[in-house]
Amino acid sequence: MVIRNDTTRDLAGAAASLLGGDLPLGIRGYDGSYAGPAAPPVTVVIRSRDAIRRILSAPGELGMARAFVAGDIAVDGDIYAALDALRDGLDDAFSHPRSWGALARLARGAGGLRHRPVPPPEEVRLHGRRHSTSRDAAAIAHHYDVSGDFYRLFLGPTMTYSCAVWDDPSAGLDAAQEAKYDLICRKLGLVGGMRLLDVGCGWGGMAMHAARHFGVRAVGVTLSREQAERARQRVEEAGLADRVEIRQADYREVDDGPYEAISSIGMFEHVGEAQLGTYFSRMYGLLAPQGRLLNHGISRPAGRGGIPRNSFLQRYVFPDGELEEIGTVVSAIQHAGLEVRHVENLREHYALTLRAWVRNLEASYAEAERLAGEGRARVWRLYLAASAIGFEKGEIEVHQTLAVRATAGTSGVPLRPAWEREPAPLHVGL
Numbered sequence: 001m002v003i004r005n006d007t008t009r010d011l012a013g014a015a016a017s018l019l020g021g022d023l024p025l026g027i028r029g030y031d032g033s034y035a036g037p038a039a040p041p042v043t044v045v046i047r048s049r050d051a052i053r054r055i056l057s058a059p060g061e062l063g064m065a066r067a068f069v070a071g072d073i074a075v076d077g078d079i080y081a082a083l084d085a086l087r088d089g090l091d092d093a094f095s096h097p098r099s100w101g102a103l104a105r106l107a108r109g110a111g112g113l114r115h116r117p118v119p120p121p122e123e124v125r126l127h128g129r130r131h132s133t134s135r136d137a138a139a140i141a142h143h144y145d146v147s148g149d150f151y152r153l154f155l156g157p158t159m160t161y162s163c164a165v166w167d168d169p170s171a172g173l174d175a176a177q178e179a180k181y182d183l184i185c186r187k188l189g190l191v192g193g194m195r196l197l198d199v200g201c202g203w204g205g206m207a208m209h210a211a212r213h214f215g216v217r218a219v220g221v222t223l224s225r226e227q228a229e230r231a232r233q234r235v236e237e238a239g240l241a242d243r244v245e246i247r248q249a250d251y252r253e254v255d256d257g258p259y260e261a262i263s264s265i266g267m268f269e270h271v272g273e274a275q276l277g278t279y280f281s282r283m284y285g286l287l288a289p290q291g292r293l294l295n296h297g298i299s300r301p302a303g304r305g306g307i308p309r310n311s312f313l314q315r316y317v318f319p320d321g322e323l324e325e326i327g328t329v330v331s332a333i334q335h336a337g338l339e340v341r342h343v344e345n346l347r348e349h350y351a352l353t354l355r356a357w358v359r360n361l362e363a364s365y366a367e368a369e370r371l372a373g374e375g376r377a378r379v380w381r382l383y384l385a386a387s388a389i390g391f392e393k394g395e396i397e398v399h400q401t402l403a404v405r406a407t408a409g410t411s412g413v414p415l416r417p418a419w420e421r422e423p424a425p426l427h428v429g430l
Contacts, residue, residue, distance in 0.1 A: 010035075011046060025085045042077030044086070050117045057116045058310075065312035069378050070120045079358070079385045087389075122375045123315045130320055131272040133250050137223050139270065139319045144224035148203065150371040154360040154380070159203035159234070162266030162296060163350040163398050173356040176349075181209040184263055186419045187342065187402050188292045189412075190214040194260040197221070197286060199251045200267020204231030204244065211243040216261075221249045251282060258288035268297025268329075269321045276324070280336035287405040290412035293338060295401045298350075299326045301394065317383045326399050338403035341413050347397045354388035 011029030016036065026036030026043035036043070046052070051072035055063040064086070067073040075082045124142050128135040148159070155161055156173050164176035165183050184206065190196065192215030198207045201220025210216045222228050228248035235244045247254075251267075262283055271279045283293050300306065300323040307313050307321055314321065324332075330340050361368055361381060368377040390396040404411045 011052075012036075015044075015046060019086065023085045025082060040077070042075060042079070042081040042085075044082060045074040045076055046072075047074060048072045053115065054117055061312055062310050062315065065316065065382065066117075066119055066123070068382055069122055069316065069375050070117070071374060071378070072117075079362075079381060080389065083382075083386055083389055119315075120375050122373075122379055124319050125315070126319050131275050133252060135320065136250065136270060139321075140223040141225070142319055143317065144222075145226040146376065147371045148226060148230040150368060150376075151203075153364045153368050153371070154357045154384070156360065158205055159230075160205045161202055163346050164353045164356075165346065166349050166352050169352055173353070173360075176353065176356075177205070178209070181206055182213070183419060184265065184294050184296065184400070185210050185214050187294050187400070187417070188261040188263065189417075190216050190261055192216070195219070195258075197254065197257075197259040197262045199254075199262060199264040199283075200270070201227075201231060201246065202266070203227055204234050204246055206263055206265055207231075207244045207246070208235060208238055208240055210263075211240050212238070216243070218244045219247065219254075219256075219259075220244065221247045221251060221254060223248065223250055251279065254282075254286060257286035258291065259286055260288050260291045262287060262291070262293045263296070264294070265296040266298075268295055269318060269323060272320065272322050273324060273328075276328075276332040277336065280333050280338065284336045284338055284405060287338075289405060289407040290410065291405050292341075292413075293333075293403045293405075295329070295333070295399075295403070297324075297329070297399065297401075299323055299329065299397045299399050301325070301397060302327065304395065312382070312386075316379045323396070326397065326401070329399070329401060333401065333403045337405070339406045339411060340401060340403045341411065342400075342402040342417075344400045345397055346400060347391050347394065350396075350398045351388050351391040354384050354391065358384045358388065 010033030011031045012027040012033035012035040015027050015029070016023065024037065024040065026034060026040035028034050028043055028045045030047055030049070050070065051067040054067040054070065054072060057063060058066060064073070068075070126135050126138050151161065152159055158174050158177040160177040160180070163180065164173060165180040166176045167179065171179070188196070190210055194216045196207065196210050196216045196218040198218060198220040201207055201222050204220055207218035207220040211218050220231060222231070225248055228246055231246040235241055235246060287293060302325050306323055307318070326343065330343065333340055358381070361384065365377065368380070387396065404413055
């Protein structure tokens with residue numbers, strides 16, 4: 001049963017018409033109107049005229065995101081169901097002739113567009129040369145210099161903000177994150193006494209795991225002040241201060257090689273295409289002969305564009321973030337003088353990880369709002385859920401790429417490494 005008020009006049013009916021008609025969700029307007037199924041899995045609530053003004057003044061994803069982050073639009077129910085329904089409807093809502101009448105009715109209902117609300121304070125625009133050390137530091141500060149307690153709410157006790165590796169969907173987030181660290185350590189061939197550099201170390205999880213379980217001496221670097229302080233505290237509490245050092249630094253500032261191994265987990269998205277040569281050349285220069293690099297980063301499928309500069313991700317989540325196609329990454333690694341030995345796509349694993357994060361966030365949502373503010377909590381709910389859908393649909397990928405600094409044709413990599421002989425922990429058919 002579909003319920004609609006007079007769609008020529010009411011807000012909900014006009015919004016439903018704009019989005020293509022019979023969507024599997026409900027729309028409720030601030031004027032009391034409703035359009036949609038009698039018992040929808042989710043209802044989108046339009047709370048104010050500013051919601052309409054934001055959407056019409058920035059048609060598409062950005063306007064909708066601004067309205068959601070500002071609290072002018074709310075999602076009552078399953079966030080995934082809302083995103084699945086809206087993403088298709090928004091694609092042509094502002095270009096199809098059938099939408100023009102609905103747009104006119106919405107504009108009239110909002111009192112015109114002369115008053116345009118300012119973007120929410122969580123929106124950021126950076127200044128200076130793109131991917132300079134100072135601008136990269138500002139981008140990292142925007143994303144990561146938030147209370148560590150906020151991140152712990154959804155990341156869990158491992159404080160690991162990257163794709164986990166799941167033996168099975170029921171394995172549990174913490175176990176899957178430990179499995180990811182263990183897999184990387186085995187790919188790097190870590191043994192006691194080695195020096196490990198962890199680039200973009202976050203809250204210290206990889207460095208601590210490698211020191212505790214593989215006996216290495218680890219240096220972790222991060223641009224985030226909040227992360228560096230919290231990571232040092234965690235290292236001290238774990239009794240690993242004699243084996244793990246945390247620095248607040250840019251990867252371009254590290255100059256105390258050689259290291260037998262380098263891990264880079266979940267920071268590659270911040271490097272930028274123009275800096276790929278610098279990044280991998282820097283990794284090459286820091287590695288000892290036959291030393292290994294494990295680069296773990298989000299990528300885009302071939303033929304798919306990068307992150308638009310006026311997108312929700314650029315304005316609210318990862319300013320200056322860039323995604324490269326894995327072929328481009330492999331070529332850049334080899335142009336820097338490293339030899340690529342193994343590439344693994346963990347796309348399905350990231351979908352499972354993100355859904356676990358969303359469950360954790362929604363279970364402690366009131367506390368998330370207290371720690372980070374209502375707007376930032378909304379940013380993360382939208383970002384994590386939308387990303388999970390993106391990985392599930394194959395619109396985003398994540399790859400682990402192992403490379404080695406071979407010398408005189410000798411890589412030091414076994415003919416059949418242990419991680420290749422073991423069954424791949426891949427769950428198919430999410």
